[in-house]
Amino acid sequence: MYNGGKIIAGLVIFLGLVTFPIYYSVGKANPHPSPSLDTPAINQMKVKHCVESRSFMRANHMRLLRGWMQTVLSGKGCVYVSSTGEKYDMSWDTCWNCHSSKKQFCDRCHQYMAVDLPCWKCHSEPNT
Amino acid sequence: MKALLPFLAVVFLVLLVIAGVKAAGLYFIFGVLVPYAAAAAFLLGFVYRVVKWGKTPVPFHIPTTCGQQKSLSWIKPNGIENPSGTGGVVIRMLLEVLLFRSLFKNRKTKMKGEYLVYGWAPWLWLAGMAFHWSFLLIVIRHLRFFFQSVPAAVQSLEHLDSILNWGVPALYITDVIFLVAVTYLFLRRVTLSQMKAISLPADFFPLFLLLGIGTSGVLMRYQTRVDVVGVKELVMGLVSLHPSVVSGIGTIFYVHLFLISALFAYFPWSKLVHAGGVFLSPTRNLSNNSRVARHVNPWSYPVKVHTYEEYEDDFREKMKMAGVPVERE
């Protein structure tokens, strides 16, 4: 008694499941989220820079914003001094001034990563 | 000693990958080649192991019966613990695989005064369930890195997992359960006398790998952040078979990835194959119907027997004296 049929069926199901992402994605376009930096404010900047370095912002922007929120709410001021010594207002407007389109910027990566944000429960989105 | 060497082995793996990417910049090796090699070793190895078991016959019908058999019409059989048909076997196997039913029966034997007592001992079962299920949920959660548009089910699971809404980013419950369970599974091996006596290096190595994977993952999410968009780009490159090196992802991600690769590559060649083996266990996956339907042994061969004729030749006179009928006078 071997039950070969059942074993092969089981293996096929198993392999099908674990390799599903591969044959689901293979051959399909794999667009990068590429958040757009094409806004008037950014275009006007001579040296393009955010409040912190690009790589820091990519990994840590949500913690930075969370930190701002906590600082402001606890009444400890509302000025952020960046690692390079520049001062920024701890406000969404600081972001919106440059990243004027939520759709073109925030949503690109957040949708790509399927991140669901609680930000807009309280804060309003920029008008553009 | 049995725990130390596997621990050092995992530490070595961590140092290796740190040196590889941070010092030598071998992103292609650790970001592309190693994951591919590990996936291949896992898939081929797993198939090899299962096929090898499959090619070995089950010569006899040996279910372990843990309930009343189906015999007389008025006696209620236990169709799950002692299945008489395929349906019962399927339920028994599902309970075994999904809920570790046999392990749930575990009791601790102790001498208490004059009597042996069998105390409630759910901890191994609980830790086993906690580890396996949290691991599975964590793997499913990671599918957001594997699909361009993330399936809704994965998103719902993620919501549920972070429902406590502690911290930013929100704490995953499964992360905590996973680390606690694996830690418990490790601690029992180094503290319980019986477990110390039976544990081998091969029992500690996967535990340390899992702890390393869990710790690096947790650090990556809650402490040393990495660029997750870059991570997803790397993973999508891998699964769409268009791999590319993505720059700017933190080293800790490569530690995480390398330890996962090590676990998967190690999987088929170790005790971890129990994941596939449990389905093939002949004491569990056979119905108790061996008196109803004949089980065929494919390698059965004729054997030398002592025939009745030979027996009668040996004892004919004695049989006749005792009044036992004989074939030949």
Added chain:
Amino acid sequence: MAKEPIKEELLQSISYKAPKTFWMDTPAQIKPGMFCWGAKAKSLNVVGMPNARDWNPLDEDWKLPENWQEILIEGLRERLDKYRSLRLFLDICVRCGACADKCHFYIGTGDPKNMPVVRGELMRSIYRKYFTTPGKVFGKLAGARELDLQVLKEWWTYFFQCTECRRCSVFCPYGIDHAEITIAGRELLNLLGLNIEWIQGPVSNCYMKGNHLGLEPQTIVSNVEFMVDDIETLTGIRINPTFNRKGAEILFVTPSGDLFADPGTYTCMGYLMLFHELGLDYTWSTYASEGGNFGFFTSNEMAKRLNSKIYAEAKRLGVKWILGGECGHMWRLVHQYMDTWNGPAGFLEVPKSPITGTVFDNAKSTKMTHIIEFTADLIKHGKLKLDPSRNDHLKVTFHDSCNTARGMGVFEEPRHVLKNICRNFYEMPRETIKEQTFCCGSGSGLNAGEDMELRLRGGLARANAVKYVHDKHGVNMLANICAIDRASLTTSMNYWVPGVTVAGVHELVANALVMTGEKKRETDLRGEPLPAPEDQTSVSARAVAQPEGEKAGGEANV
């Protein structure tokens, strides 16, 4: 027989704290009282087993063939390719430890090598070394080790300290059954002539004479005659069993132990009385005069060779079906192996009770029915006149035999019978009955005299549960449906729980059975006076008058 150890000393010697040294670094000790003598040349020769010579396990030199390692490794290779169970169980154990304290030998010795998981590791370590890449490359680090003489002696010691009871497999999350490991281990040892005489002797007897005890046909007949005389003294009824009778409807096969010594003989008298009362058209066989099969504790092939006689004799005699007596491993084999080995038994008919008309569909292919199924059916249909008050001097508990429990699932049939033939029935604790039952400590051919300490240690777990109901309810009778139990539990009870006797269920059936035309019974089958008559008449009248109905059946199912 080895000197019996002192009870208190034995108990104090058991510690579940593992020693500091790793088991692999602890050589096995072959200790008097804990092992059985080696198989003799003449016993091995009868059945043509290899390396037949006289040898002594206590000697340094076991007179092994020059290339014994090669024989063992090649033997293991062959079995890995033949038994999925073996290969799988060697591959997938994670050493979770759930089985560790489930083994009666571990409970009774505290020896780590009697943890089922370590018993598996004894073979697994060799398997790794010679059959797996990690084992070949990393050696001890991967849990592998060389097969040397020390390992061989360890195998011999511990594969003969396992009774193949399968209790470990109940708790294993993958169903790993260490009986499968022990079975393979003993087969391999047998390739080197390393059986024990207590198994090999009965095997050669059974091969030549048809039963383990080597009873020749005239002895079987005269032993049964003795019982028939006793029955006549007891009941005034003379019964005339037949032997090797062609054309009988049923062939009856039971372990030869039932024909030989008490308390088995009382069970046998029970069968004789029951069959007579039913007027059953059945025959005994002197050729197939063994239900048990010590061949199974030797090798699969040997088991098949011995088992072949049952179907062969059924065919020769032209019976319609086979009825099997009370026995443990016999029934594991009849149920799970016989049809595969020596079937299909197309020449037989599906068993049908001539008394009740019940067709035993659960034996549709094998055509062999367990007597406890047969009797439970009789009682359910009210076909037996029973006077349970005749068992009122007994407070009964039931020991599930490992094999009928975990290899069949015979739980409610004996309980139904017992609850209808005696009025004082008490269950032992849940963790010690049914699928969790403990071995008597002497199964799988270990019921010798020289390994008495091992047997008593192995019997502790079962005996302790009996002691519990003995202390709590005054239980004085341990009923069972196994011939080895009847012999070995008697020894175990005398040592651990004095005051408890042991009987087959059918002895108690015969106590209660009101036979047509019998004289007033003064004693039970053992010659013990029956309880006071005034109790007896009132109760018996009620019991006899009350037909076996749904209510009693329901109670029995509890």
